Amino acid sequence: MLIDVRTAMLLTAGITFLLSIALAFTLWRQRGPQRRAAVLWVYGTALQPVAWLLLGLRDLIPDLLSVLLGNTAICLAYAQYSRALHAFNGNSGNWQLPNWIALSVIAPVAAYTWPQSNVPMRTVVTSTIVLLLFLIATYEALRAPRPRSASRLITASTFLLGALLLLARAVFEAVNPAPLTSGMASTPMQGLMFGYAALVPVIATFGFVLMCSEHARAELEQLAATDPLTGSLNRRMLEQLVTTQLAEARRRPRPLSVLLLDVDKFKNINDNFGHDVGDMVLKAVVAASRLQLRPGDLIGRLGGEEFLIVLDDTGEAEAVQVAERLRAAVAGLDLGEGDYRVPLSISIGVASRKSERSDFGELVRRADRAMYAAKSAGRNRVVTGEIEMPVVTVVH
């Protein structure tokens, strides 16, 4: 049985109308950087009932409304999906290229409608433009590090399948020995195309909503794992990761070292320059430390002005070298404005995994003792166990 094209279009108008209302209630409330993407997606869906209604009333209302406005509206609707995915990927929500591609449908559709209607050529033109928009949406949905989430794959494959059908339709209509005489002709190709067009907003929206909820969950996990001020890991997450690393080190023996960093005379910094400068110093210490670390190393805040750095597969001698590099990097930071300079240095205690029984608490306790030994010895230095490392004077 063939799908009646007018029925399919009017049905899609109804489905997308209900979908836009549901989306307006859910996506519209999205907050943060993803809001722009959600709003664009709602626009894309809300434009479709208008577009499909105009297209579905073909021959019952003037061509200007049905053919010209209807086709422009559907192209603009799909353009908003591409823009939404582009914005979802962290880009500007003001990207206009898809809009221009959508609007480029106007001139050729008008040319193939007046003074004389050329339905096959109009079909080729609209199919090609929607095909381009679907390919952009596919590309944007796939533009994420691997492994790509199922939600991205659902969204991308919805648009890719649509693009393939449009390509088939454009080629078919360009060479069809029995050309279309009306845009409403219910041929198998037309039925397939417009039947699929009803599914696109539903399945793609399902994929997009899943993408949004996965993103929100990842953000929550990130919030639960990090210290909001410095962006470094929090104590709970550090303990969890170090415990896993120690368990692995027991299975496949390898060294592991921790560095406990404490900012020297931090109370004075707060008292003399204010808490905002204190906060800025903590962020600068973390940023400067990160520059000295390998990608797999962990840095977390134990509390206050105390940080722990975890160096997997690193023995004590190498850890001391890293600690010395860190100390020198922080001492070399030039923080301040105008005439005032913030005097900044850190003391570091180093502890390495000694036995099978080493756990997070024991490592931190040993590193803490070493760090306090560094403080007692005059600060701005690295101490491992009981051995104090020579201080390297930094010349500015």
Ligand SMILES: Nc1nc2c(ncn2[C@@H]2O[C@H](COP(=O)(O)OP(=O)(O)OP(=O)(O)O)[C@@H](O)[C@H]2O)c(=O)[nH]1
């Ligand atoms: N600006 C700021 N200050 C903090 C934060 N957390 C803790 N502090 C302050 O850090 C200071 C820590 O001071 P102390 O523990 O006395 O240590 P210190 O002045 O660094 O002295 P030494 O460790 O002996 O070199 C306290 O004044 C806390 O109020 C924070 O998130 N931001």
